[in-house]
Amino acid sequence: MYDVEVMKRDLMMLVSTFRYEHCMMVADEARNLAINYKFNPEKAYVAGLLHDIAKDFSSEENAKWIRKYHLSEELLSPSFFNIVHADVGALVVKEWYALDDDICDAIRYHTIGHVPMTALDKIIFIADKIARKKIDDNLKMIRSEAYKDLDKALILCLEKQQELLAKKGISPSKSSIDLLNYEKKIVESLRD
Numbered sequence: 001m002y003d004v005e006v007m008k009r010d011l012m013m014l015v016s017t018f019r020y021e022h023c024m025m026v027a028d029e030a031r032n033l034a035i036n037y038k039f040n041p042e043k044a045y046v047a048g049l050l051h052d053i054a055k056d057f058s059s060e061e062n063a064k065w066i067r068k069y070h071l072s073e074e075l076l077s078p079s080f081f082n083i084v085h086a087d088v089g090a091l092v093v094k095e096w097y098a099l100d101d102d103i104c105d106a107i108r109y110h111t112i113g114h115v116p117m118t119a120l121d122k123i124i125f126i127a128d129k130i131a132r133k134k135i136d137d138n139l140k141m142i143r144s145e146a147y148k149d150l151d152k153a154l155i156l157c158l159e160k161q162q163e164l165l166a167k168k169g170i171s172p173s174k175s176s177i178d179l180l181n182y183e184k185k186i187v188e189s190l191r192d
Contacts, residue, residue, distance in 0.1 A: 029131035
């Protein structure tokens with residue numbers, strides 16, 4: 001269904017060796033999570049593989065895509081520097097590979113999330129955080145939870161992400177805060 005070898009070749013030309021290896025690990029982790037939750041493993045693999053396709057784009061390249069698709073120019077501001085690749089990446093994979101919207105959305109929302117998240121969105125968001133060669137105790141806990149309960153793992157990811165941002169003096173995005181509150185309500189409602 002998908003020409004993964006072409007995607008890998010393209011990705012290898014666009015990102016650093018470190019980023020390529022990260023994308024391969026995220027693709028594998030996403031596929032494993034998808035299998036665990038009886039979701040389409042091929043879609044999860046492709047979304048994981050391509051989630052950072054625009055990560056090494058220059059500011060000029062990002063601007064080209066943002067203007068071409070009439071996205072908010074706010075995405076070009078310094079406060080979006082670390083996350084603009086998600087929005088741009090979703091556009092790139094849609095145009096180059098005609099991927100399904102759910103794959104493009106999972107790529108678009110893998111950095112800060114949105115309400116509500118689909119299973120694929122959650123899988124890619126979590127896989128991006130836990131697919132590492134070396135992981136600390138926090139990530140081990142999240143990885144363990146990821147194979148038991150996606151919602152609880154997502155909450156843990158978001159909480160740890162907010163802690164890390166706070167240590168750097170950075171406020172989390174409104175989307176991430178809204179998502180964390182939304183997910184906590186879901187988990188609470190399931191306990192009742």
